[in-house]
Amino acid sequence: MGSRGTRLTALAVYMSYVFNSVAKWNLGLALAVPLVNTLMVVSTIPPSLGQLMELLVSVTSFFYSTFTIVAAYAFASDLSRGTCTVFLSQPLTRRGYVVTWMLATTVVPATAYLLSFVVPFVVMDVKLLASFDPVDFLLLLLEGISLSMVIFLTGLISRRPQLVAVVGVFVHMILFYVLAVAYYSTYYYNPPSELVAFVYALIYPFKSKVLYPGWPQYAGITRWAVLANLALSIALVTAALEYARRIFEVT
Amino acid sequence: MLRVVGAVLATTGIVVLTTLAAASTLRAQFCAFAGPYNIYSFSVSGNRTYVLVSLVELEVMAAEGFRYFYRPRLTTEDFLHCYDPLYNRLVTINLTLQWGKAYLFKLSDRALIEPMLHSISTLSLDKVVEVLEKRALAKAELSGSQVYTDIYGFRVHAYEASLEVEPGVYYAATILAGEVDQNCTHPLLGSTRLEGSVCKVVSPTLAQIARCLLISALGILLLVYDLRLEGEPLPRWISLALGALRRAGGRAGLLRRRRSTS
Amino acid sequence: MSPVVVARGLTKSYGKVAALRNVSFHIPEGAVAGLLGPNGSGKTTTIKILLGLLKRDGGEVEVFGYDPWLEEAEVRRRVGVVHEKPLYPPDEKVGRLLRHIARMKGAPRSEVGRLLRLTGLSEYAEAKVRSLSRGYLQRLGIAIALVGDPELLLLDEPTANLDPGARVEILNLIKALQEELGATVVISSHIIPELQEVCSYAVFMQEGVVLDHGGMGELARKYGVPARYFVTARDLRLLASELIKEEFAKSVELGDGYLTLHVEGGAYAAAEVALARLAERGLVESYEIRTASLGELYSRIVAR
Numbered sequence: 128m129g130s131r132g133t134r135l136t137a138l139a140v141y142m143s144y145v146f147n148s149v150a151k152w153n154l155g156l157a158l159a160v161p162l163v164n165t166l167m168v169v170s171t172i173p174p175s176l177g178q179l180m181e182l183l184v185s186v187t188s189f190f191y192s193t194f195t196i197v198a199a200y201a202f203a204s205d206l207s208r209g210t211c212t213v214f215l216s217q218p219l220t221r222r223g224y225v226v227t228w229m230l231a232t233t234v235v236p237a238t239a240y241l242l243s244f245v246v247p248f249v250v251m252d253v254k255l256l257a258s259f260d261p262v263d264f265l266l267l268l269l270e271g272i273s274l275s276m277v278i279f280l281t282g283l284i285s286r287r288p289q290l291v292a293v294v295g296v297f298v299h300m301i302l303f304y305v306l307a308v309a310y311y312s313t314y315y316y317n318p319p320s321e322l323v324a325f326v327y328a329l330i331y332p333f334k335s336k337v338l339y340p341g342w343p344q345y346a347g348i349t350r351w352a353v354l355a356n357l358a359l360s361i362a363l364v365t366a367a368l369e370y371a372r373r374i375f376e377v378t
Numbered sequence: 379m380l381r382v383v384g385a386v387l388a389t390t391g392i393v394v395l396t397t398l399a400a401a402s403t404l405r406a407q408f409c410a411f412a413g414p415y416n417i418y419s420f421s422v423s424g425n426r427t428y429v430l431v432s433l434v435e436l437e438v439m440a441a442e443g444f445r446y447f448y449r450p451r452l453t454t455e456d457f458l459h460c461y462d463p464l465y466n467r468l469v470t471i472n473l474t475l476q477w478g479k480a481y482l483f484k485l486s487d488r489a490l491i492e493p494m495l496h497s498i499s500t501l502s503l504d505k506v507v508e509v510l511e512k513r514a515l516a517k518a519e520l521s522g523s524q525v526y527t528d529i530y531g532f533r534v535h536a537y538e539a540s541l542e543v544e545p546g547v548y549y550a551a552t553i554l555a556g557e558v559d560q561n562c563t564h565p566l567l568g569s570t571r572l573e574g575s576v577c578k579v580v581s582p583t584l585a586q587i588a589r590c591l592l593i594s595a596l597g598i599l600l601l602v603y604d605l606r607l608e609g610e611p612l613p614r615w616i617s618l619a620l621g622a623l624r625r626a627g628g629r630a631g632l633l634r635r636r637r638s639t640s
Numbered sequence: 641m642s643p644v645v646v647a648r649g650l651t652k653s654y655g656k657v658a659a660l661r662n663v664s665f666h667i668p669e670g671a672v673a674g675l676l677g678p679n680g681s682g683k684t685t686t687i688k689i690l691l692g693l694l695k696r697d698g699g700e701v702e703v704f705g706y707d708p709w710l711e712e713a714e715v716r717r718r719v720g721v722v723h724e725k726p727l728y729p730p731d732e733k734v735g736r737l738l739r740h741i742a743r744m745k746g747a748p749r750s751e752v753g754r755l756l757r758l759t760g761l762s763e764y765a766e767a768k769v770r771s772l773s774r775g776y777l778q779r780l781g782i783a784i785a786l787v788g789d790p791e792l793l794l795l796d797e798p799t800a801n802l803d804p805g806a807r808v809e810i811l812n813l814i815k816a817l818q819e820e821l822g823a824t825v826v827i828s829s830h831i832i833p834e835l836q837e838v839c840s841y842a843v844f845m846q847e848g849v850v851l852d853h854g855g856m857g858e859l860a861r862k863y864g865v866p867a868r869y870f871v872t873a874r875d876l877r878l879l880a881s882e883l884i885k886e887e888f889a890k891s892v893e894l895g896d897g898y899l900t901l902h903v904e905g906g907a908y909a910a911a912e913v914a915l916a917r918l919a920e921r922g923l924v925e926s927y928e929i930r931t932a933s934l935g936e937l938y939s940r941i942v943a944r
Contacts, residue, residue, distance in 0.1 A: 140740060
């Protein structure tokens, strides 16, 4: 087998190894999300289906966030404990290693989440899905990926799982409420501050749409914020890859 | 990745099936749960399930204090983009009702709101029947009445309709309810109107059970395929299940052979 | 023989602490090279740089002609490594972990069984890594390192933290493997005497500096330390009786098919003249200076 072939084989095998390792945590998603979805659909009669879907995504996205933190924590643990050395001593490049874990903390939970979200509706009544706005999902994935990348980079650079957990909880939960309070307090007597609206939509494109919908005068701002979020995600991915290529050492 | 997908599908199918089965046994609790949202409710009479549908639209817009009370619940962008309760500016409301008729209103002050509400109220129950029949969601034996409710000093026209649906079409009815409703309904509005109605969650249908099992089976197949692909041993529970299936298959084959020879 | 590893002016610092300072050495193909020095002398850093796990600050390094930092996968494809403090995924089964590594290296599945047998881990294939003792973890490390028949083995303190029994066992295993595979081996250790039987080449390090390096014979001659000649002959007893008469001979030991001649430092010339003479008479078939006293060599080099 040639050098390139070996490299690709090693990457594919390691990806499968890591994905299979994180699969057991993602089973948590497969337990929690369909349970919530099914229970909510059969037990509540919402004002409208669109609202029900938004509510479901809002509630279950919490599980999604949690599992991205868990995956990033596992990644940082792999680095801090040194178990990564075993695989990085094989024909796996440092970049391949980082890409694998990047996917394991972003794409794998997102796939598990999407599947576990959609399946209950396929079972109950596939028509229910028609009332759901796919843009919501896109925004949720965008938000999930950008926040996951922040947590992932924290793990990659610091190699400290505890710090990853703290940053994860901060960006997914605390910062969200801090900005929500800022948004609301600026809004009560006057229109919300443009800056707060922009920052909110930049960091939380999904939550800002669902929980705090924009005012007409901020529609443009929100669009720019979503684009900025996309640019931020691309920049974070590029930063992680470049860090892996130039700086990342296995100590 | 196949293993992730397989594991998620297998688990999800089982969870949904279990939850649906559990839900059907816990329907009384759900009924109580559903109470505050009584715009739609379900009543059971004999084998029939009745879905009560109400149309209450736009009442919230005129309400003082609406901004505080409703804002977190309002998520329809169309509505928010068109309405500015804080300054009561000239805005356009583009409220699209699902059966295809769009209403455009121009609001400049409170005086203009009332005629708008009247125009909404001109929607007839016939329209609702038409939609139901077109979509074949239910046998549309509809009876209803126009009711008037005072909300913050405004008289709002609402419809209350009872429609008979086939057992097991709970979700179809939910869709219908979603279509009839327009996001701006008051969660407490008319909460007394449906008091005493019996709510029911229909048990999972055979089709739903079949779909759950199918999805789980697909997940397990993917799992087995991925494990075989990577040359890994199958988990004990899968081996046992496959063994049982093989034995069952063998026994069935044996029976068939015996029948054909006799 | 062309060198497998070449390091020229290698430097590496961790913050303000210099781990390697202008390190230069090479390791010829087929050698069993000891990377020798006390703790903190830069052995592990050197091995990690050779493997492309650490980035050098300066200098050049080549493994099989490749830069390990830039062409890491190509280097690691041909190298097997046992790390100093190996940490394997604790919840993984031994056999499964080896299967994954074998697949990563493109090695056939049958190799896993062979390596499990070779390293005495067959019984533990279904055991979880966390259940293995230190000795068996080290065996697992060696099994992982041997996957894909590597051309170069890097063994970083392979006997560290082992009890004396396990230490001897692991060293014997390494020796047998080298003979079987014919690979180039680099073993780092701070316990110098234990490599006496294994090394044919040595790189002496201290505080991030390479003090000297070379073949054992070459170093023994250079520093005049006692050495051992391995001699083969048709009639070993006759040869032994001839050699023991010589003044340079400290002692003569008869082995299975060979004879070991212990020579004092500084008496190599006399010994080799005598051996050449005996060869002319047909009493000696071949002779080779194999190992010097590593401990003595080390103390001379460090004291220099």
